[in-house]
Amino acid sequence: MNSSLSVSRRDIIEARLARGQEIVASVIAQEFDISEDAVRRDLRALAAEGKCRRVYGGALPLVTPSRPISERIGKASERKMALARVAAGTVAAGELLFLDCGSTNLAIAALLPGDRKLTVATNSIDIAAAIMKRGDIPLILIGGLIDPVVGGSVDASAVARLDELNIDRCFVGACAVSAETGMSVQEHSDALFKRKLMTRSAINIVLATSEKFEERAPHRIGSARDIDWLIVEDDLPSNTRQALAEIGYALLTPGQSAA
Amino acid sequence: MNSSLSVSRRDIIEARLARGQEIVASVIAQEFDISEDAVRRDLRALAAEGKCRRVYGGALPLVTPSRPISERIGKASERKMALARVAAGTVAAGELLFLDCGSTNLAIAALLPGDRKLTVATNSIDIAAAIMKRGDIPLILIGGLIDPVVGGSVDASAVARLDELNIDRCFVGACAVSAETGMSVQEHSDALFKRKLMTRSAINIVLATSEKFEERAPHRIGSARDIDWLIVEDDLPSNTRQALAEIGYALLTPGQSAA
DNA sequence: TCTGATGCACGTTAATGCACGTTTATGAAC
DNA sequence: GTTCATAAACGTGCATTAACGTGCATCAGA
Numbered sequence: 350m351n352s353s354l355s356v357s358r359r360d361i362i363e364a365r366l367a368r369g370q371e372i373v374a375s376v377i378a379q380e381f382d383i384s385e386d387a388v389r390r391d392l393r394a395l396a397a398e399g400k401c402r403r404v405y406g407g408a409l410p411l412v413t414p415s416r417p418i419s420e421r422i423g424k425a426s427e428r429k430m431a432l433a434r435v436a437a438g439t440v441a442a443g444e445l446l447f448l449d450c451g452s453t454n455l456a457i458a459a460l461l462p463g464d465r466k467l468t469v470a471t472n473s474i475d476i477a478a479a480i481m482k483r484g485d486i487p488l489i490l491i492g493g494l495i496d497p498v499v500g501g502s503v504d505a506s507a508v509a510r511l512d513e514l515n516i517d518r519c520f521v522g523a524c525a526v527s528a529e530t531g532m533s534v535q536e537h538s539d540a541l542f543k544r545k546l547m548t549r550s551a552i553n554i555v556l557a558t559s560e561k562f563e564e565r566a567p568h569r570i571g572s573a574r575d576i577d578w579l580i581v582e583d584d585l586p587s588n589t590r591q592a593l594a595e596i597g598y599a600l601l602t603p604g605q606s607a608a
Numbered sequence: 609m610n611s612s613l614s615v616s617r618r619d620i621i622e623a624r625l626a627r628g629q630e631i632v633a634s635v636i637a638q639e640f641d642i643s644e645d646a647v648r649r650d651l652r653a654l655a656a657e658g659k660c661r662r663v664y665g666g667a668l669p670l671v672t673p674s675r676p677i678s679e680r681i682g683k684a685s686e687r688k689m690a691l692a693r694v695a696a697g698t699v700a701a702g703e704l705l706f707l708d709c710g711s712t713n714l715a716i717a718a719l720l721p722g723d724r725k726l727t728v729a730t731n732s733i734d735i736a737a738a739i740m741k742r743g744d745i746p747l748i749l750i751g752g753l754i755d756p757v758v759g760g761s762v763d764a765s766a767v768a769r770l771d772e773l774n775i776d777r778c779f780v781g782a783c784a785v786s787a788e789t790g791m792s793v794q795e796h797s798d799a800l801f802k803r804k805l806m807t808r809s810a811i812n813i814v815l816a817t818s819e820k821f822e823e824r825a826p827h828r829i830g831s832a833r834d835i836d837w838l839i840v841e842d843d844l845p846s847n848t849r850q851a852l853a854e855i856g857y858a859l860l861t862p863g864q865s866a867a
Numbered sequence: 868t869c870t871g872a873t874g875c876a877c878g879t880t881a882a883t884g885c886a887c888g889t890t891t892a893t894g895a896a897c
Numbered sequence: 898g899t900t901c902a903t904a905a906a907c908g909t910g911c912a913t914t915a916a917c918g919t920g921c922a923t924c925a926g927a
Contacts (some may be wrong), residue, residue, distance in 0.1 A: 494747070
């Protein structure tokens, strides 16, 4: 790739930090095939410019509230970011990912590792914009008539396009989740799209903030046997968590993933 | 012909930079079988012209490859807005419009009248985002593999989708325009897409700021007989304007439209 | 002859990797 | 809970390599 120029390498690191990603020195060293000394020098320089916070083992983005406000406004809460970070950590090199519509999945777009030859497909305009802004991940857009509520295409034409993809890992959005009724969404066509989508993916993952367990929605898209992982927050009540586990949901949480 | 050879090499480097590619001096030297000194001289000259950023080992495009289009969004200058206003004024009620990729067309998205039962189709992520943000115009998105330079899908899959649309009025983007060579763009696949696009639309309109007449681009997309209107700025030199008119371009300008 | 592009020689500078001693985090032993 | 050992990460200095700019000679085309 474009690793031959040291300045562009520093630009790449800076872009990742600006995106909110953590930088691990040893990972960068391996990715660009240079010694960790060189990486440390880059990180030191970036920290000197105030672009990041230097920590033992790498660098952290500084969460300045002064960043483009428009970017932060609609941006996911810290809790969604935590779920997204777990989700981004599950991806394997070379996979074709699908990011379904949804604000939590939008957070994933910014946090995906940039060094694993991933490809991202999506039907969401916002997620497409986020991936394109990164510039380091090939993007396949699923077109069709845009549903203004969903913020992406979920019509028959979009469903038809799914047959052209062999998805490795799919992050499915859901409006409401419960142990009893499974996962549901508001729109009928959205539900049709998601059901088809899950059949086209080897691995299906749903991210659900704790609010999702309070919500109800009319159109069911599936239950435990349809997905491989359910990523939930640390504060989800243990009885809810137990109920989910008994029905067969494989749970992941930020706390457990950090360990 | 030595000098013309040299010029063409520099043009090639410049075109690559314009496409967002990074330039490695040693690679160029080997590719053209010249010494690195000559390459460095080229890069120094380009940097002096403000065409690139000189770095140790080569050169980087000024706008980082990651955000080619999104950077330009901000400066949808008043001049582009003026062209876009003329364009938006041409639409008739009930039409299916197509907004091709391009910052000028992005400006149209915000200026379209909201009360004429329009439908908008586009292959541009940024334009889709703009239309969706309005919320008052139905939107059809053309999907496919996203070309990061173009900022939208222009691959074979996108071209195939065009057959499903009967477009009433299409605003086609162009990188370079001239009376002699017609309208051209940087990317090959983009050119293929635009040529097909124009055959699917009853009316084709191109918006060209005056800079477009100074630019050159490799891939021709058409000439006077392929479009119905060419919208240009008021300050376009009258000899250029006359040359265009003689060849058969039907011109529209903000001044004339205001009258 | 003149111009401009080129390649080469020269001293200079930037980026890197390695060696060295120091600091930090972690976990086991007490 | 404190102490201590250990390994990983750290910073610094240094040598090496690649790229740099400049000046100059050369060569082809005008």
